[in-house]
Amino acid sequence: MTELTELGVKAIRDGVAAGDFTAREVAEAHNAAVAAAGELNAFIVTTPDHALAAAERVDADRAAGKQLGAMAGVPIGMKDLFATKGVQTTAASHILEGFTPEYESTVSQNLWNAGAGMLGKLNLDQFAMGSSNETSYFGNVISPWRHKDGGNADLAPGGSSGGSSAVVAARIAPAATGTDTGGSIRQPAAFTGICGIKPTYGRCSRWGVVAFASSLDQAGPMARSVEDCAVMLGAMAGFDPKDSTSLDLPVPEWEANLSADLRGKKVGIPKEYRMEGTDPEILESWERGKEWLRDAGAEVVDISLPHTKYALPAYYIIAPAEASSNLARYDGVRYGLRDLPDGAGLQDMYAATRAEGFGDEVKRRILIGTYVLSAGFYDAYYNQAQRVRTLIARDFEKAWAQCDVILAPTTPTAAFALGDKMDDPLAMYLNDVFAVPASLAGLPAMSVPAMLNGDGLPLGLQLIGKAFDEQGVLNAGLAIQQRAGFDAKPEKWW
Protein backbone atom coordinates (compact mmCIF):
# COMPACT_ATOMS: atom_id res chain seq x y z
CA MET A 1 0.00 0.00 0.00
CA THR A 2 1.19 3.49 -0.85
CA GLU A 3 2.29 5.57 2.11
CA LEU A 4 -0.75 7.85 2.11
CA THR A 5 0.97 10.70 3.93
CA GLU A 6 3.51 10.95 1.09
CA LEU A 7 0.75 11.80 -1.41
CA GLY A 8 -0.12 15.30 -2.49
CA VAL A 9 -3.51 16.92 -3.03
CA LYS A 10 -4.01 15.78 -6.59
CA ALA A 11 -2.75 12.24 -5.96
CA ILE A 12 -5.12 11.84 -3.01
CA ARG A 13 -8.09 13.25 -4.85
CA ASP A 14 -7.46 11.12 -7.94
CA GLY A 15 -6.70 8.00 -5.87
CA VAL A 16 -9.94 8.39 -3.90
CA ALA A 17 -11.89 8.94 -7.12
CA ALA A 18 -10.29 5.85 -8.70
CA GLY A 19 -10.95 3.73 -5.62
CA ASP A 20 -7.26 3.03 -4.92
CA PHE A 21 -7.96 3.89 -1.29
CA THR A 22 -10.83 5.44 0.63
CA ALA A 23 -11.00 8.99 1.88
CA ARG A 24 -11.40 7.54 5.36
CA GLU A 25 -8.08 5.71 5.08
CA VAL A 26 -6.43 8.94 3.99
CA ALA A 27 -7.94 10.88 6.89
CA GLU A 28 -6.92 8.21 9.40
CA ALA A 29 -3.34 8.13 8.15
CA HIS A 30 -3.05 11.91 8.44
CA ASN A 31 -4.81 12.06 11.80
CA ALA A 32 -2.19 9.59 13.05
CA ALA A 33 0.62 11.75 11.65
CA VAL A 34 -0.88 14.79 13.40
CA ALA A 35 -1.13 12.93 16.69
CA ALA A 36 2.52 11.85 16.46
CA ALA A 37 3.87 15.32 15.73
CA GLY A 38 3.19 17.15 18.99
CA GLU A 39 6.85 18.16 19.28
CA LEU A 40 6.56 20.49 16.30
CA ASN A 41 3.82 22.42 18.11
CA ALA A 42 2.25 23.10 14.72
CA PHE A 43 -1.38 22.78 15.80
CA ILE A 44 -3.28 24.89 18.32
CA VAL A 45 -6.19 22.45 18.23
CA THR A 46 -6.57 19.22 16.31
CA THR A 47 -9.87 18.21 14.73
CA PRO A 48 -9.62 14.54 13.75
CA ASP A 49 -13.40 14.19 13.77
CA HIS A 50 -13.79 16.96 11.22
CA ALA A 51 -11.36 15.18 8.88
CA LEU A 52 -13.12 11.84 9.36
CA ALA A 53 -16.62 13.25 8.85
CA ALA A 54 -15.58 14.99 5.62
CA ALA A 55 -13.92 11.79 4.42
CA GLU A 56 -17.00 9.73 5.14
CA ARG A 57 -19.16 12.13 3.15
CA VAL A 58 -16.77 11.79 0.21
CA ASP A 59 -16.73 8.00 0.42
CA ALA A 60 -20.55 7.95 0.58
CA ASP A 61 -20.83 10.33 -2.37
CA ARG A 62 -18.47 8.17 -4.38
CA ALA A 63 -20.44 5.03 -3.52
CA ALA A 64 -23.61 6.82 -4.60
CA GLY A 65 -22.02 7.73 -7.93
CA LYS A 66 -22.12 11.45 -7.23
CA GLN A 67 -19.65 13.85 -8.77
CA LEU A 68 -16.74 14.56 -6.40
CA GLY A 69 -15.28 18.01 -5.68
CA ALA A 70 -11.85 19.34 -6.59
CA MET A 71 -10.49 18.57 -3.10
CA ALA A 72 -12.55 15.44 -2.43
CA GLY A 73 -10.95 13.30 0.25
CA VAL A 74 -8.05 15.68 0.94
CA PRO A 75 -7.47 16.42 4.64
CA ILE A 76 -5.81 19.80 5.13
CA GLY A 77 -4.46 22.01 7.87
CA MET A 78 -6.27 25.31 8.47
CA LYS A 79 -4.27 28.32 9.58
CA ASP A 80 -5.85 29.51 12.83
CA LEU A 81 -6.64 32.86 11.28
CA PHE A 82 -9.72 31.49 9.49
CA ALA A 83 -12.94 31.45 11.46
CA THR A 84 -14.23 27.90 11.68
CA LYS A 85 -17.71 27.32 13.03
CA GLY A 86 -17.67 25.59 16.38
CA VAL A 87 -13.86 25.29 16.43
CA GLN A 88 -11.73 27.68 18.48
CA THR A 89 -10.18 30.44 16.37
CA THR A 90 -7.43 32.41 18.09
CA ALA A 91 -5.08 34.07 15.57
CA ALA A 92 -2.52 32.60 18.02
CA SER A 93 -3.42 35.32 20.52
CA HIS A 94 -4.44 35.24 24.16
CA ILE A 95 -7.10 37.87 23.50
CA LEU A 96 -9.03 35.43 21.27
CA GLU A 97 -8.32 32.32 23.33
CA GLY A 98 -11.55 30.37 23.63
CA PHE A 99 -13.28 32.30 20.84
CA THR A 100 -15.53 29.85 19.04
CA PRO A 101 -17.01 31.37 15.89
CA GLU A 102 -20.68 31.05 15.12
CA TYR A 103 -19.84 31.17 11.43
CA GLU A 104 -17.44 29.74 8.86
CA SER A 105 -15.01 31.82 6.78
CA THR A 106 -15.78 31.86 3.06
CA VAL A 107 -12.43 30.30 2.13
CA SER A 108 -12.76 27.39 4.57
CA GLN A 109 -16.39 26.85 3.54
CA ASN A 110 -15.31 26.76 -0.12
CA LEU A 111 -12.76 24.09 0.76
CA TRP A 112 -15.30 21.97 2.65
CA ASN A 113 -17.72 22.36 -0.27
CA ALA A 114 -14.97 21.00 -2.54
CA GLY A 115 -14.67 17.89 -0.36
CA ALA A 116 -11.71 18.76 1.88
CA GLY A 117 -11.62 17.97 5.61
CA MET A 118 -9.79 19.67 8.47
CA LEU A 119 -6.99 18.06 10.48
CA GLY A 120 -6.75 20.98 12.87
CA LYS A 121 -6.11 24.67 13.37
CA LEU A 122 -2.51 25.60 12.69
CA ASN A 123 -0.26 27.72 14.84
CA LEU A 124 1.01 31.03 13.43
CA ASP A 125 2.60 34.28 14.44
CA GLN A 126 0.18 36.19 16.64
CA PHE A 127 -2.31 38.02 14.40
CA ALA A 128 -0.01 36.96 11.53
CA MET A 129 2.61 39.46 12.72
CA GLY A 130 6.02 37.85 12.48
CA SER A 131 8.40 36.00 10.20
CA SER A 132 9.49 33.09 12.39
CA ASN A 133 6.40 31.88 14.23
CA GLU A 134 7.89 33.05 17.52
CA THR A 135 5.15 35.54 18.42
CA SER A 136 2.39 32.96 18.99
CA TYR A 137 0.81 32.92 22.45
CA PHE A 138 0.76 29.14 22.08
CA GLY A 139 4.51 28.76 21.68
CA ASN A 140 6.94 28.51 18.78
CA VAL A 141 6.40 26.17 15.88
CA ILE A 142 9.57 24.17 15.31
CA SER A 143 10.64 23.52 11.75
CA PRO A 144 10.92 19.85 10.80
CA TRP A 145 14.19 20.76 9.05
CA ARG A 146 17.58 20.61 10.75
CA HIS A 147 21.09 21.51 9.73
CA LYS A 148 22.68 18.56 8.00
CA ASP A 149 25.74 18.72 10.25
CA GLY A 150 23.57 17.15 12.93
CA GLY A 151 23.26 20.33 14.97
CA ASN A 152 20.08 20.16 16.99
CA ALA A 153 19.29 23.86 16.97
CA ASP A 154 15.58 24.35 16.44
CA LEU A 155 14.99 26.24 13.21
CA ALA A 156 12.24 28.69 12.36
CA PRO A 157 9.59 27.37 9.97
CA GLY A 158 9.09 30.94 8.75
CA GLY A 159 6.09 33.07 9.45
CA SER A 160 3.49 33.97 9.81
CA SER A 161 2.14 30.73 8.28
CA GLY A 162 4.68 28.65 10.22
CA GLY A 163 2.34 25.88 11.35
CA SER A 164 1.20 25.54 7.74
CA SER A 165 4.71 25.28 6.32
CA ALA A 166 5.86 22.87 9.04
CA VAL A 167 3.05 20.33 8.60
CA VAL A 168 3.20 20.33 4.81
CA ALA A 169 6.99 19.89 4.78
CA ALA A 170 6.80 17.19 7.48
CA ARG A 171 4.23 15.13 5.52
CA ILE A 172 1.63 15.62 8.23
CA ALA A 173 -0.79 17.31 5.84
CA PRO A 174 -0.71 17.31 2.04
CA ALA A 175 -1.61 20.99 2.05
CA ALA A 176 -2.61 23.85 4.30
CA THR A 177 -4.12 27.27 4.02
CA GLY A 178 -1.92 30.29 4.51
CA THR A 179 -2.42 34.02 4.47
CA ASP A 180 0.04 36.53 3.09
CA THR A 181 0.12 40.18 4.12
CA GLY A 182 3.79 40.85 3.41
CA GLY A 183 5.25 37.43 2.63
CA SER A 184 3.54 35.16 5.16
CA ILE A 185 2.89 32.40 2.62
CA ARG A 186 6.01 32.71 0.48
CA GLN A 187 8.68 33.12 3.16
CA PRO A 188 7.63 30.05 5.23
CA ALA A 189 7.23 28.04 2.01
CA ALA A 190 10.81 28.96 1.05
CA PHE A 191 12.14 28.09 4.53
CA THR A 192 10.63 24.60 4.44
CA GLY A 193 11.07 23.51 0.82
CA ILE A 194 7.42 23.65 -0.24
CA CYS A 195 5.30 25.72 -2.65
CA GLY A 196 2.93 28.53 -1.76
CA ILE A 197 1.06 31.10 -3.79
CA LYS A 198 -0.49 34.40 -2.83
CA PRO A 199 -3.04 35.21 -5.52
CA THR A 200 -4.01 38.63 -6.84
CA TYR A 201 -5.52 40.78 -4.07
CA GLY A 202 -9.24 40.03 -3.99
CA ARG A 203 -9.15 36.48 -5.44
CA CYS A 204 -9.82 34.84 -2.09
CA SER A 205 -12.46 36.29 0.17
CA ARG A 206 -11.28 37.93 3.38
CA TRP A 207 -14.65 37.27 5.02
CA GLY A 208 -14.07 35.35 8.23
CA VAL A 209 -10.30 35.81 8.12
CA VAL A 210 -9.04 37.60 11.25
CA ALA A 211 -7.99 40.99 9.86
CA PHE A 212 -4.40 42.23 10.07
CA ALA A 213 -3.90 44.78 7.27
CA SER A 214 -6.96 44.68 5.09
CA SER A 215 -5.50 46.28 1.96
CA LEU A 216 -2.79 43.60 1.90
CA ASP A 217 -4.26 40.41 3.43
CA GLN A 218 -4.73 37.57 0.94
CA ALA A 219 -5.28 33.87 1.54
CA GLY A 220 -3.59 31.19 -0.53
CA PRO A 221 -2.59 27.53 -0.54
CA MET A 222 0.64 25.91 0.66
CA ALA A 223 1.44 22.47 -0.72
CA ARG A 224 4.31 20.34 -1.98
CA SER A 225 3.84 20.90 -5.70
CA VAL A 226 2.79 23.62 -8.10
CA GLU A 227 -0.03 21.40 -9.39
CA ASP A 228 -1.38 20.96 -5.85
CA CYS A 229 -1.31 24.71 -5.32
CA ALA A 230 -3.26 25.19 -8.56
CA VAL A 231 -5.91 22.69 -7.47
CA MET A 232 -6.31 24.15 -4.00
CA LEU A 233 -6.26 27.79 -5.08
CA GLY A 234 -9.07 26.96 -7.50
CA ALA A 235 -11.10 25.62 -4.59
CA MET A 236 -10.36 28.59 -2.29
CA ALA A 237 -10.93 31.45 -4.73
CA GLY A 238 -14.14 33.01 -5.97
CA PHE A 239 -16.30 36.10 -5.76
CA ASP A 240 -17.85 36.76 -2.37
CA PRO A 241 -20.40 39.54 -1.95
CA LYS A 242 -19.56 39.59 1.78
CA ASP A 243 -16.07 40.99 1.06
CA SER A 244 -16.18 44.49 -0.40
CA THR A 245 -12.83 44.02 -2.17
CA SER A 246 -13.58 40.56 -3.54
CA LEU A 247 -12.89 40.29 -7.28
CA ASP A 248 -16.11 39.77 -9.22
CA LEU A 249 -14.44 37.57 -11.83
CA PRO A 250 -14.79 33.92 -12.76
CA VAL A 251 -12.14 31.64 -11.24
CA PRO A 252 -9.81 30.53 -14.07
CA GLU A 253 -9.17 26.84 -14.72
CA TRP A 254 -5.66 27.01 -13.31
CA GLU A 255 -5.15 23.29 -12.95
CA ALA A 256 -6.37 22.41 -16.46
CA ASN A 257 -4.29 25.16 -18.05
CA LEU A 258 -0.96 24.36 -16.38
CA SER A 259 1.86 24.34 -18.91
CA ALA A 260 5.62 24.44 -18.41
CA ASP A 261 6.19 25.47 -22.01
CA LEU A 262 7.38 29.07 -21.69
CA ARG A 263 8.24 29.72 -25.35
CA GLY A 264 7.39 33.29 -26.23
CA LYS A 265 7.41 34.37 -22.57
CA LYS A 266 9.78 36.92 -21.10
CA VAL A 267 11.08 36.64 -17.57
CA GLY A 268 12.22 39.85 -15.87
CA ILE A 269 15.20 39.92 -13.50
CA PRO A 270 14.95 43.01 -11.27
CA LYS A 271 18.42 44.39 -10.65
CA GLU A 272 17.37 46.03 -7.36
CA TYR A 273 16.79 42.59 -5.79
CA ARG A 274 20.53 41.95 -5.94
CA MET A 275 21.07 43.55 -2.55
CA GLU A 276 24.23 43.89 -0.60
CA GLY A 277 24.63 41.14 1.92
CA THR A 278 22.42 38.64 0.14
CA ASP A 279 23.64 35.11 0.80
CA PRO A 280 25.77 33.90 -2.17
CA GLU A 281 23.86 30.62 -2.22
CA ILE A 282 20.62 32.57 -2.68
CA LEU A 283 22.22 34.31 -5.64
CA GLU A 284 23.32 30.94 -7.00
CA SER A 285 19.76 29.62 -6.79
CA TRP A 286 18.62 32.71 -8.68
CA GLU A 287 21.15 31.97 -11.45
CA ARG A 288 19.92 28.40 -11.67
CA GLY A 289 16.36 29.66 -11.86
CA LYS A 290 17.22 31.81 -14.86
CA GLU A 291 18.79 28.79 -16.58
CA TRP A 292 15.74 26.62 -15.87
CA LEU A 293 13.35 29.19 -17.30
CA ARG A 294 15.55 29.66 -20.37
CA ASP A 295 15.53 25.92 -20.79
CA ALA A 296 11.72 26.03 -20.70
CA GLY A 297 11.78 28.40 -23.67
CA ALA A 298 11.56 31.77 -21.95
CA GLU A 299 13.68 34.77 -22.74
CA VAL A 300 15.37 36.29 -19.68
CA VAL A 301 15.53 40.10 -19.63
CA ASP A 302 16.93 42.60 -17.14
CA ILE A 303 14.41 44.98 -15.63
CA SER A 304 14.42 47.71 -13.02
CA LEU A 305 12.03 48.25 -10.11
CA PRO A 306 13.62 51.46 -8.83
CA HIS A 307 11.57 51.91 -5.66
CA THR A 308 12.24 48.42 -4.29
CA LYS A 309 14.28 49.63 -1.31
CA TYR A 310 11.37 51.75 -0.12
CA ALA A 311 8.85 48.91 -0.15
CA LEU A 312 9.73 47.54 3.28
CA PRO A 313 9.66 50.89 5.14
CA ALA A 314 6.38 51.77 3.38
CA TYR A 315 4.98 48.40 4.41
CA TYR A 316 5.99 49.00 8.04
CA ILE A 317 3.90 52.16 8.06
CA ILE A 318 0.90 50.92 6.10
CA ALA A 319 0.50 47.49 7.70
CA PRO A 320 0.78 48.72 11.33
CA ALA A 321 -1.56 51.64 10.54
CA GLU A 322 -4.21 49.26 9.27
CA ALA A 323 -3.53 46.85 12.11
CA SER A 324 -3.96 49.52 14.77
CA SER A 325 -7.35 50.28 13.31
CA ASN A 326 -8.41 46.65 12.77
CA LEU A 327 -7.32 45.54 16.23
CA ALA A 328 -9.30 48.30 17.90
CA ARG A 329 -12.17 45.80 17.91
CA TYR A 330 -10.59 43.76 20.72
CA ASP A 331 -12.17 45.59 23.60
CA GLY A 332 -13.15 42.88 26.07
CA VAL A 333 -16.82 43.52 25.42
CA ARG A 334 -18.09 41.50 22.47
CA TYR A 335 -15.80 38.47 22.38
CA GLY A 336 -12.50 37.20 23.64
CA LEU A 337 -10.62 38.03 26.80
CA ARG A 338 -11.80 40.53 29.40
CA ASP A 339 -9.56 41.80 32.15
CA LEU A 340 -11.55 43.83 34.64
CA PRO A 341 -9.39 44.97 37.56
CA ASP A 342 -11.23 45.68 40.83
CA GLY A 343 -13.11 48.93 40.63
CA ALA A 344 -12.06 49.55 37.03
CA GLY A 345 -14.20 51.62 34.68
CA LEU A 346 -14.75 51.00 31.00
CA GLN A 347 -11.58 52.72 29.77
CA ASP A 348 -9.44 50.90 32.34
CA MET A 349 -11.02 47.64 31.28
CA TYR A 350 -10.11 48.27 27.63
CA ALA A 351 -6.52 49.10 28.53
CA ALA A 352 -6.11 46.17 30.92
CA THR A 353 -7.70 43.71 28.51
CA ARG A 354 -5.49 44.77 25.62
CA ALA A 355 -2.38 44.81 27.81
CA GLU A 356 -3.09 41.26 28.92
CA GLY A 357 -4.34 39.93 25.59
CA PHE A 358 -1.79 41.18 23.04
CA GLY A 359 1.80 39.98 22.73
CA ASP A 360 4.82 42.30 22.45
CA GLU A 361 5.05 42.35 18.65
CA VAL A 362 1.33 43.06 18.31
CA LYS A 363 1.61 45.92 20.80
CA ARG A 364 4.64 47.27 18.98
CA ARG A 365 2.75 47.36 15.70
CA ILE A 366 -0.39 48.85 17.20
CA LEU A 367 1.74 51.62 18.74
CA ILE A 368 3.58 52.30 15.48
CA GLY A 369 0.26 52.38 13.65
CA THR A 370 -1.34 54.66 16.22
CA TYR A 371 1.65 56.98 16.03
CA VAL A 372 1.79 57.29 12.23
CA LEU A 373 -1.95 57.93 12.05
CA SER A 374 -1.98 60.49 14.84
CA ALA A 375 -2.67 64.16 14.23
CA GLY A 376 0.39 65.96 12.91
CA PHE A 377 2.12 62.81 11.64
CA TYR A 378 -0.49 61.41 9.28
CA ASP A 379 0.78 63.25 6.21
CA ALA A 380 4.47 62.76 6.83
CA TYR A 381 4.17 59.04 7.51
CA TYR A 382 0.96 57.46 6.32
CA ASN A 383 0.23 59.55 3.24
CA GLN A 384 3.87 59.50 2.19
CA ALA A 385 3.90 55.71 2.51
CA GLN A 386 0.75 55.42 0.40
CA ARG A 387 2.33 57.67 -2.22
CA VAL A 388 5.43 55.49 -2.27
CA ARG A 389 3.12 52.52 -2.61
CA THR A 390 1.70 54.09 -5.77
CA LEU A 391 5.26 54.39 -7.12
CA ILE A 392 6.00 50.76 -6.29
CA ALA A 393 2.88 49.62 -8.14
CA ARG A 394 3.89 51.86 -11.04
CA ASP A 395 7.36 50.23 -11.14
CA PHE A 396 5.67 46.89 -11.77
CA GLU A 397 3.32 48.41 -14.37
CA LYS A 398 6.33 49.68 -16.29
CA ALA A 399 8.08 46.32 -15.97
CA TRP A 400 5.16 44.53 -17.61
CA ALA A 401 6.00 46.36 -20.83
CA GLN A 402 9.20 44.32 -20.89
CA CYS A 403 8.30 40.97 -19.35
CA ASP A 404 5.45 38.59 -18.46
CA VAL A 405 6.65 37.33 -15.12
CA ILE A 406 9.42 38.30 -12.67
CA LEU A 407 11.93 35.90 -11.12
CA ALA A 408 13.59 36.78 -7.80
CA PRO A 409 14.68 35.06 -4.61
CA THR A 410 11.92 34.61 -2.03
CA THR A 411 14.09 35.39 0.99
CA PRO A 412 17.56 36.88 1.61
CA THR A 413 18.68 33.84 3.66
CA ALA A 414 17.73 30.26 4.43
CA ALA A 415 15.88 29.44 7.66
CA PHE A 416 17.53 30.81 10.81
CA ALA A 417 17.49 29.35 14.28
CA LEU A 418 14.65 30.13 16.66
CA GLY A 419 15.69 32.99 18.94
CA ASP A 420 18.22 34.42 16.45
CA LYS A 421 16.32 37.56 15.57
CA MET A 422 13.78 37.95 18.35
CA ASP A 423 15.60 40.79 20.09
CA ASP A 424 15.95 42.85 16.91
CA PRO A 425 12.60 43.66 15.29
CA LEU A 426 14.22 45.36 12.28
CA ALA A 427 16.42 42.36 11.46
CA MET A 428 13.29 40.22 11.57
CA TYR A 429 11.40 42.60 9.27
CA LEU A 430 14.21 42.43 6.69
CA ASN A 431 13.32 38.80 6.02
CA ASP A 432 10.44 39.96 3.89
CA VAL A 433 12.42 42.42 1.81
CA PHE A 434 11.84 40.46 -1.42
CA ALA A 435 8.26 39.49 -0.62
CA VAL A 436 6.74 42.82 0.35
CA PRO A 437 6.84 44.70 -2.99
CA ALA A 438 4.39 42.27 -4.67
CA SER A 439 2.11 42.54 -1.62
CA LEU A 440 2.04 46.33 -1.80
CA ALA A 441 1.13 46.10 -5.49
CA GLY A 442 -1.51 43.38 -4.92
CA LEU A 443 0.17 41.05 -7.41
CA PRO A 444 0.12 37.24 -7.51
CA ALA A 445 3.40 35.77 -6.30
CA MET A 446 4.62 32.29 -5.55
CA SER A 447 7.57 30.55 -3.93
CA VAL A 448 8.83 27.23 -5.28
CA PRO A 449 11.74 25.25 -3.83
CA ALA A 450 14.95 25.49 -5.84
CA MET A 451 17.75 23.69 -4.01
CA LEU A 452 19.36 22.91 -0.68
CA ASN A 453 22.14 25.15 0.59
CA GLY A 454 25.41 23.97 2.10
CA ASP A 455 23.71 23.41 5.45
CA GLY A 456 21.14 21.15 3.83
CA LEU A 457 18.35 23.72 4.13
CA PRO A 458 15.88 24.62 1.37
CA LEU A 459 16.02 27.81 -0.68
CA GLY A 460 13.03 29.12 -2.59
CA LEU A 461 12.60 31.09 -5.78
CA GLN A 462 9.86 33.65 -6.17
CA LEU A 463 7.74 34.32 -9.25
CA ILE A 464 5.73 37.53 -9.43
CA GLY A 465 3.03 37.97 -12.07
CA LYS A 466 0.71 40.58 -13.50
CA ALA A 467 -2.55 41.22 -11.70
CA PHE A 468 -5.01 38.37 -12.42
CA ASP A 469 -2.27 36.26 -14.06
CA GLU A 470 -1.88 33.49 -11.48
CA GLN A 471 -1.63 31.16 -14.47
CA GLY A 472 1.59 32.79 -15.67
CA VAL A 473 3.04 32.49 -12.15
CA LEU A 474 2.00 28.84 -11.78
CA ASN A 475 3.33 27.94 -15.24
CA ALA A 476 6.74 29.46 -14.57
CA GLY A 477 6.70 27.76 -11.17
CA LEU A 478 5.96 24.45 -12.86
CA ALA A 479 8.86 24.94 -15.28
CA ILE A 480 11.19 25.48 -12.31
CA GLN A 481 9.76 22.55 -10.37
CA GLN A 482 10.31 20.17 -13.30
CA ARG A 483 13.92 21.25 -13.73
CA ALA A 484 14.93 21.76 -10.11
CA GLY A 485 13.91 18.19 -9.30
CA PHE A 486 13.64 19.22 -5.64
CA ASP A 487 12.68 16.10 -3.71
CA ALA A 488 14.50 16.70 -0.43
CA LYS A 489 12.45 16.32 2.73
CA PRO A 490 13.20 16.72 6.40
CA GLU A 491 14.35 13.59 8.17
CA LYS A 492 11.83 12.60 10.82
CA TRP A 493 13.05 13.32 14.37
CA TRP A 494 9.78 14.24 16.08
Next chain:
Amino acid sequence: MSVDQTTVAKIASLARIKMSEDELARMAPELSQILDWVEQLGEVDTSQVEPMTAVIPNTLRLRDDVIDADPLTGGDKRDAVLANAPAAEHGFFGVPKVIE
Protein backbone atom coordinates in the same frame (compact mmCIF):
# COMPACT_ATOMS: atom_id res chain seq x y z
CA MET B 1 12.34 60.39 14.52
CA SER B 2 12.92 59.16 18.00
CA VAL B 3 10.18 58.97 20.54
CA ASP B 4 10.72 59.33 24.25
CA GLN B 5 9.01 57.45 27.01
CA THR B 6 6.41 60.20 27.53
CA THR B 7 5.41 60.04 23.86
CA VAL B 8 5.14 56.25 23.98
CA ALA B 9 2.95 56.57 27.07
CA LYS B 10 0.71 58.97 25.18
CA ILE B 11 0.44 56.63 22.16
CA ALA B 12 -0.23 53.65 24.40
CA SER B 13 -3.02 55.58 26.05
CA LEU B 14 -4.51 56.49 22.66
CA ALA B 15 -4.30 52.82 21.67
CA ARG B 16 -5.87 51.77 25.00
CA ILE B 17 -2.99 49.52 26.01
CA LYS B 18 -1.89 49.72 29.62
CA MET B 19 1.87 49.76 29.94
CA SER B 20 4.17 49.68 32.92
CA GLU B 21 7.16 52.01 33.21
CA ASP B 22 9.41 49.06 32.41
CA GLU B 23 7.51 48.28 29.25
CA LEU B 24 7.54 51.92 28.17
CA ALA B 25 11.28 52.07 28.77
CA ARG B 26 11.79 48.97 26.66
CA MET B 27 9.41 50.03 23.89
CA ALA B 28 10.71 53.60 23.40
CA PRO B 29 14.08 52.68 21.82
CA GLU B 30 12.48 49.90 19.76
CA LEU B 31 9.89 52.23 18.31
CA SER B 32 12.53 54.91 17.76
CA GLN B 33 14.65 52.46 15.80
CA ILE B 34 11.72 51.52 13.57
CA LEU B 35 10.64 55.14 13.07
CA ASP B 36 14.23 56.19 12.24
CA TRP B 37 14.33 53.49 9.63
CA VAL B 38 11.01 54.38 7.95
CA GLU B 39 12.19 57.98 7.84
CA GLN B 40 14.05 57.14 4.59
CA LEU B 41 10.72 57.39 2.77
CA GLY B 42 11.19 61.15 3.00
CA GLU B 43 13.90 60.85 0.32
CA VAL B 44 11.34 59.93 -2.31
CA ASP B 45 9.91 62.75 -4.37
CA THR B 46 6.17 62.13 -4.30
CA SER B 47 5.01 65.64 -5.14
CA GLN B 48 3.38 64.41 -8.36
CA VAL B 49 1.91 61.22 -6.93
CA GLU B 50 -1.47 60.43 -5.42
CA PRO B 51 -1.59 58.16 -2.36
CA MET B 52 -2.71 54.63 -3.22
CA THR B 53 -6.29 53.91 -2.26
CA ALA B 54 -6.84 50.50 -3.88
CA VAL B 55 -4.28 48.07 -5.29
CA ILE B 56 -6.75 46.62 -7.77
CA PRO B 57 -9.18 49.14 -9.26
CA ASN B 58 -12.51 48.17 -7.81
CA THR B 59 -15.77 50.02 -7.44
CA LEU B 60 -17.63 49.47 -4.23
CA ARG B 61 -20.78 47.49 -4.73
CA LEU B 62 -24.13 48.27 -3.19
CA ARG B 63 -26.47 45.52 -2.19
CA ASP B 64 -30.21 45.63 -2.57
CA ASP B 65 -31.80 47.37 0.38
CA VAL B 66 -33.45 44.28 1.78
CA ILE B 67 -33.78 43.58 5.50
CA ASP B 68 -32.06 40.39 6.64
CA ALA B 69 -31.03 39.59 3.07
CA ASP B 70 -28.25 37.32 4.30
CA PRO B 71 -29.67 34.61 6.56
CA LEU B 72 -26.27 34.23 8.23
CA THR B 73 -25.89 37.82 9.34
CA GLY B 74 -29.54 38.89 9.22
CA GLY B 75 -31.90 39.45 12.13
CA ASP B 76 -32.86 37.24 15.05
CA LYS B 77 -29.23 36.39 15.77
CA ARG B 78 -29.02 37.78 19.28
CA ASP B 79 -27.84 34.59 20.93
CA ALA B 80 -25.24 33.93 18.24
CA VAL B 81 -23.96 37.50 18.53
CA LEU B 82 -23.68 37.20 22.32
CA ALA B 83 -22.33 33.66 22.35
CA ASN B 84 -18.68 34.68 22.74
CA ALA B 85 -19.19 37.71 24.96
CA PRO B 86 -17.20 37.59 28.21
CA ALA B 87 -20.21 39.02 30.08
CA ALA B 88 -23.60 38.78 28.42
CA GLU B 89 -26.52 39.75 30.64
CA HIS B 90 -30.23 39.90 29.88
CA GLY B 91 -29.56 39.75 26.15
CA PHE B 92 -27.01 42.57 26.21
CA PHE B 93 -23.24 42.97 26.34
CA GLY B 94 -22.36 43.68 29.95
CA VAL B 95 -19.83 46.44 30.72
CA PRO B 96 -18.68 48.11 33.92
CA LYS B 97 -20.67 51.11 35.07
CA VAL B 98 -20.07 53.99 32.66
CA ILE B 99 -22.10 56.77 34.30
CA GLU B 100 -21.59 57.70 37.94
